[in-house]
Amino acid sequence: MAVSIKADILRAIRESTDYVSGQELCDRYGVSRTAVWKVIKQLQAEGYDIEAVNNRGYMLLSYPDTLSGSELMSRMKTKWAGTKVYFRKETESTNEDAKYLAEEGMDHGSLVVADAQTAGKGRRGRGWESPAGEGIFMSLILRPDFSPNRASMLTLLMAVSVAEVLSNLYQDLKVNIKWPNDVLINEKKVCGILTEMSAEPDFIHHVVTGVGINVNQSSFPEGIADIATSIKLELGERVDRAQIIVGVMEFFEYYFDIFRQRLDVSDFVHIYDSYLINRGREVRVLDPKGEYEGKAEGINDKGELIVRLPDGSVSCVASGEVSVRGIYGYV
C-alpha cells in the first residue's frame, strides 16, 4: 500500500509537464497533506531531484539511476504485467522468491525484481552472475489457464520481448536470439531466460519466467568474457535499467495476450526468426540419444527449431541444447 501510494505520486509528478499541487495529489489518492509531504521527502532522500515551490507544487527535475519498486511501478505502462513489483535490494534468486510468492497466492503478472542476486540461477541448475547495480534480475509470475505443454512457448515470447526492447532502444546494436532462450548482442550473450513451473500434468499452478540481463557491467570474469557481454560494453555508456524492465513488460504483455488466443507461436514465427542467429547456420544438436549436425531454418508453430539434416530430411528440436557454429566457442 505504502509502495503503491509512493509509486502513484511519483507517476503523477513524472507524467506532468507542469507543477503538481500537493492538494491535487491529496484529492487524487485520498491521502493527507502530511502523507504527500512524507513521500516527497522520501523520494528526495532516495535521489529524486524534486523541486517544491510554494503555491505551485512539485516538479520532478531528474531521477536517480537506481531501481526500486516505486520507480518501476511509477513507470509501468501495462494493464497487468509488472503492475505489482516486489523489489529486493539483494536476494538469493528472484525465481525462488517468485515461486514462493506464487505459492502464497500472488497475482498473475506480479514481478519480482532484485538489484543483486547471491545465488542467481540459469537453466538446469546452472548459475547466473548477478552483481549489484549492474544487471536486471527479474521474475514474472504467470497463472496461465492453458496446458503445461504450452509453457515452453512462454520462454520464446519473453526472448522476443527482450530482443524487441533492446533493438528498439539501442538501434545501433546487433540483437539476436539463440534458440530457445538466449538474447545476444554482437553475437555475445547478454540475456538468459529461465522458465519454471509448478503444475499437475494437465493443469498449471503457476509459471515463473525469470530474466537476467547484463546491463551496466564493465567487465566479465575470465572464461565468461569471451561469450558474454553487457549493453554498456557494446554501447559505450551506462543505460537506465528501469526503462528496459518497463519495455519488456509492455512487449511481453502484448505478446502474451495474442498468444492466449491461439496457444501456438504461429503469430510470432516471423519476428522470432528475424532475430534468430541459428537461422541458416550450422548447428549441433546435443540430443540425449546422440549428437547430430545440420542447418537451422527457423522455428515452427510449436516453437521447435527446424533443422535440415545433411541427407535433406528435417528434424524438429523440441528441447535440449543446441550449439551454433561461430557462437560461444563452437568453431
Next chain:
Amino acid sequence: MAVSIKADILRAIRESTDYVSGQELCDRYGVSRTAVWKVIKQLQAEGYDIEAVNNRGYMLLSYPDTLSGSELMSRMKTKWAGTKVYFRKETESTNEDAKYLAEEGMDHGSLVVADAQTAGKGRRGRGWESPAGEGIFMSLILRPDFSPNRASMLTLLMAVSVAEVLSNLYQDLKVNIKWPNDVLINEKKVCGILTEMSAEPDFIHHVVTGVGINVNQSSFPEGIADIATSIKLELGERVDRAQIIVGVMEFFEYYFDIFRQRLDVSDFVHIYDSYLINRGREVRVLDPKGEYEGKAEGINDKGELIVRLPDGSVSCVASGEVSVRGIYGYV
C-alpha cells in the same frame, strides 16, 4: 540413520523363522549390544510383541496395526521405490512435504507417509479427507529424466499399481479405475492420485505423486457417503495399511522401470483398460470449449481416453474432467 537401524533390526527378526541372536544383529549392522537392546525396547513400547529368550535371541510374535517409518522400511521389497520413508504422525499435506523435501535434494524414490493430514489435497486445489489412523496418505518423490509432457502417464501407472494391489489382496472386491486417476471399489471412490511437478519446460526438476486411499474408515460424512467408500466398508473388516503401501511401491517400481524404456503406456494399455470403468460406458467430457458426450473405448499409447462420439468420429481426451454415466451421481 536411527530409523534405518531400527528398520533393519525389525526386518531381520520379521523375516527370520527362528530366534535371531543379539550378537548376530550386532555383527550384521555394526552396532553395539546396547544399541540392539534399546531398539528392541523401543519396538516393544510401540506394540511389537517381541519375545526375548536368553542364549537364543529375539523373535517377533506379532506387530501392531500402526504405521511408522521403521515398520514400512522393514517390509519394503523394492530396490528404490519407498526404500527411504519419511513418516509423520500428522502433517498438513504429504504432497507439500514431499515437494519441500524434493527441493532440498531428497532422492528419487523417497516416500513421505502420514498417519493423518490436516490439509490433504486433491486435484486442482480440492481437498481430501484424511482422518488419523484410517487412511493411507503418501507421496512418492520421483526424479525422472524424461520430458514434462510424459508426467501425466505417471498418474496412470500409479492408478494401475493401486488397482493391482487392491484386487490381488482382496479378490472378492470389484476394483476399477475411473480415468485418469481415481480407483473405485464397487463403483465408489476409494483412492485418488495427485501428481505435481516442478519443471522447466523441457526438464523435470522433480515429480511428486501423491496417493490417498480410504482404508479403515467406518463411515463418511453426508454428501460424500454416496460417492466414496473404504476398503473396510466394502470388505467388512479392518485391513493392514502397511501391506498396501508396500504392495503399491512394489508394483509401481516394476511398472515405472518398464515405462522408462518406451516412455509411453503401450505396455500398460491392456491392463489399464481391464480396470477401466469408463470402458463401453457413456461419458460426458467437460471440455473447457464445451461439454460433449460419447462412449469411452479405452486409453491410447499416450494415456488419453478414447471417446467415440455419436457421429462415429473419435475424440482423444488428454486432460480435464470426465464423468461416467452411473458413477458419482451422473445419472
